Amino acid sequence: MLDWLKNINKEYPEFWKTYLSKFDKKSNRYVVLSTETTGLNPKKDVILSFGAVGVVNDNILIGDVFEVVIPQYKFLHDNGLSNDFLLESSQPKLSEIQAIEMFINFIGNATLVGHRIHFDIEMINEVLEKSSCGRLKNEALDIEIMYKKLHDINDKNFSLDELSHLFKIAKTERISTTDDAYTIALLFLKLKSRLGLK
Amino acid sequence: MSNAISERVANFLKEYEPFNYLSFDDLIKIANTIRVINLEKHKSLFQINDKLHDSFYVVASGVIHLTVISDAEETLLNKCYAGDIFGLRPFFAKNNYQMTAKAREESIVYAIPIATFKPFVAQNTEVLNFLLESFAANTKNNFDNQSHASLSDNVGYTDNQSDMLYFQSLTYNKTPLKISSTTPIKDAALLATENMIDSVLITDQGLPVGIVTDKDFRSKVATGRFPLSNAIDKIMASPVITVTENISVAEAQLVMLKHGVTHLCVTQDGTDKSEVKGIISEHDLVVAQANNPGVLLKEIKRSQTAKELKLVRDKLTDIIQSSLNKNIPLTHINSIAGEITLAIVKRAVEQSILDLGSPPARFAWLSIGSQGRKEQLLLTDQDSILVFEDVSAEKYRDVKDYFLKLAKKATATLEKVGFAFCPQGHMASNMLWCKSLTDWTKQYNSWMNTPGENSNEISSVFFDYEMAFGEQKIEDAITETIFKNAKNNVLFFDYLGNDAIKKPTPLNFFKKFNLEEEGENKGKFDIKTRALMPLVDGARMLTMSNGIKGINSTYLRYKQLAIVDPKFSEVYLNCADAYLVLSKFRAVEGLKNDSSGQYINLDELNKVDREKLKNALNPMRDLEELIKDRFQLTQFS
Secondary structure, eight states: OOHHHHHTTOOOOHHHHHHHHGGGSOOOEEEEEEEEESOSOTTTOOEEEEEEEEEETTEEEEEEEEEEEOOOHHHHHHTTOOOHHHHHOOSOBOOHHHHHHHHHHHHTTOEEEESSHHHHHHHHHHHHHHTTOOOOOOOEEEHHHHHHHHHTOOSOOOOHHHHHHHTTOOOOSOOOHHHHHHHHHHHHHHHHHHHTOO | OOOHHHHHHHHHHTTSTTGGGSOHHHHHHHHTTOEEEEEOTTOEEEOTTOOOOSEEEEEEESOEEEEEEETTEEEEEEEEOTTOEEOOHHHHOOSOOSSEEEESSSEEEEEEEHHHHHHHHHHOHHHHHHHHHHHHHOOOOOTTOTHHHHSTTOOOOOTTTTTTTTTSBOOOBSSOOEEOTTSBHHHHHHHHHHTTOSEEEEEETTEEEEEEEHHHIIIIIITSSSOTTSBGGGTOBOSOOEEOTTOBHHHHHHHHHHHTOSEEEEESSSSTTSOEEEEEEHHHHHHHTOOSHHHHHHHHHHOOSHHHHHHHHHHHHHHHHHHHHTTOOHHHHHHHHHHHHHHHHHHHHHHHHHHHOSOSSOEEEEEETTTTTTOOOSOOOOOEEEEEOOOOHHHHHHHHHHHHHHHHHHHHHHHHHTOOOOTTOOSTTSGGGEEEHHHHHHHHHHHHHSTTTSSSOOOGGGGOEEEEEEOHHHHHHHHHHHHHHHTTOHHHHHHHHHHHHTSOOSBOTTSOBOOOOSSTTTTSEEHIIIIIHHHHHHHHHHHHHTTOOSOOSHHHHHHHHHHHOGGGHHHHHHHHHHHHHHHHHHHHHHHHHTSOOOEEOGGGSOHHHHHHHHHHHTHHHHHHHHHHHHHTOOSOO
16 A cells, blocks of 8 residues: 555666656657567566567668567476477577666657557566566557457457458568567558558 | 568568579668558659658558659559569659659558668679669569560560550660770671670770671671671771660661661760660560560460460550550450460460370360450459360279379469469369269259259359360360250259349449448449349350350350340340440459459549449340340249
8 A cells, every 4th residue: 555655765777767767758659569478467477578669650660679588497497388499589588687678778768559568568567566667657559459449349359360361461480579569560550540640 | 680570571572683682691781771661552652753762662562553644644654563662763863753652552661771772782783783774664573574584684574565565665785795996807706696696886985886787797707708807897887877765666667667777776865976875676676566466375385384474464464454545445355365365274284284294085174254255354263174085984083183183283373374263163173173074964964954953053154165275076065065955944044044133233223333331342343243244144144045156255145146136136235335344344443453353443433434334234134134034034033
């Protein structure tokens, strides 16, 4: 109940302060985000990889990509899972603490975009709490909600695959979070122009 | 730094010119600076007189149309498909864009910053050449144009070639052999032979002073009048006939005739006092006119691969497009396109036979459906059946095996040419539709004598066929079976008749168009099912019931019916005309969108055309009445 009082004088890590200071200005940048997690429970499960790409002025910037794999040795060991598949990945690998710091630096004050983005944010907030930071302050857009709004559908959910099929986006064989982020980014551009968002 | 997306983009780019000249690492570097842009349908990327962008573009998916405005009309310069580059102006010029780039359908394009790409252009002459060519000729990406690789700089075909057949500008050799006047004759001849070029230009400081062609070598050297060691200027023709760049085919032909020469030298300002830009030979003129049906047929016969056939089919599209623009009667276009399509199918079968070895029994490959009626203008799907002669029971399996293999190969070839597989599987490669004459006879018997009983519904496409390859006798036998069964076969015509008239009507009670109410073609008019199919079906069953053989096209069927059945000749003639009008609408729509043209967007038609379309639907009502009356449709309705 009075948790916030405990935190009131708490010293945040340096990168978090920089992050907070970025919100003085409004951003025209979007960051399209996709995460891979071990499950669906933010309290228990952990993030295995991040893939994110920047969108500015309706352009996807291919140079503006963030991708990282977190080999969650402890979690996987505790749960008796193999981490071979993570080690085989060609993406850069970092510990959770380093990864989240770089991720926060990468997103800055951009608007986050994703497919069922609130789950991603929830997961990230858990990690942030472990690193004694606050919660994400970015605005967020969900392409599934955008699609439902476009067609005024309330009683049906759409997976990423279904959405890319509806918009005729070719599938790739390689599935990494970065590939997903790119697909989401394309969907985002299409939905954005259809909804007439500025 | 590479990432999953830049790798994906680099992998895409490396398939296409000019990126295939670059290393993968370089492509990754380029990909990292790329911006991906999504264009909604009809959205333009840049317009005439827009300031130059800082990047050029590659189509990732979709279609971009490049257009210019001339005579207050928008003229299509080029369609850009996946892998094509456009918007190259910033590389070469400083003034604003001279054309409009607009998405014809929802498209994704990659924007490559000029600044990152320029170093690669400077280092790599192949890339530079490609960009220059693409910019100058506004050509399509010549990726699958085989002629490109063969001869020096001769760019393949410009898009609007057949469009302006004569008044197009020529493509010619832009890097002629240039030598000085002191070169010995022998060296010049060797050089020309090495480069497989039939002419040598003699230049002095870049200006043309003379020309030597094969004819000069023959008449002046081989006859012994001049020794091989003489300088080339002894035998050269001088002065050279010069022309300007952008000369049209017609002009070039006139100049050649006037001066009685076979080669023209292209210079910057058209006089021999300016720099040499290239050389036009008679052969270039022939090539420029190569898009006529006769030449295409020859090319089909000579072709060895699916790729070559595809080139021919692409040219046929150009011919159809230009013929439609010139208002050449559709019946002519249909018959030309029909012959060429049939020849392509035939060649596809031949190619497969060459691959598999000669067939173990005689057979006939029949094109069915629209191909069988010779009414296929657009690249719609392929339908075919294969009938082979009866063989002894123990050989049957092997024989059928061979023909199935053959059909698989041939249909795959046709698919590469651009004829999509039939979604209902009406193809010879389907084991149901590849069988012996006896089996086929049984099949037709059961279709016609007990229609509607068997679970496999009769599809009317099987009653329009045209032999593409094989034994004429087999086709005759099938025709015989059908007409024998058709005689006084009330049940069969009842079935067909109901099938024909139960198609959804084109106009509603208020004489408004019935548009598609849902799906991706919402708001468009389905001209195929609502208008063309009933006419086609009607023509087929009426000809069959009248015992008219050997006429396959819908138009001719109605014409023939008008003669055979004079009482209703007016209805038939109206239907014949209506059919032409409707199929023209479809062809135009299909060419515009590279689709099958099944759905017409009425909003894009002007008022006159809409009325024309509506009027063409009127005869259908009469036809429906006639069919109902004639066949007393009761059993199935």
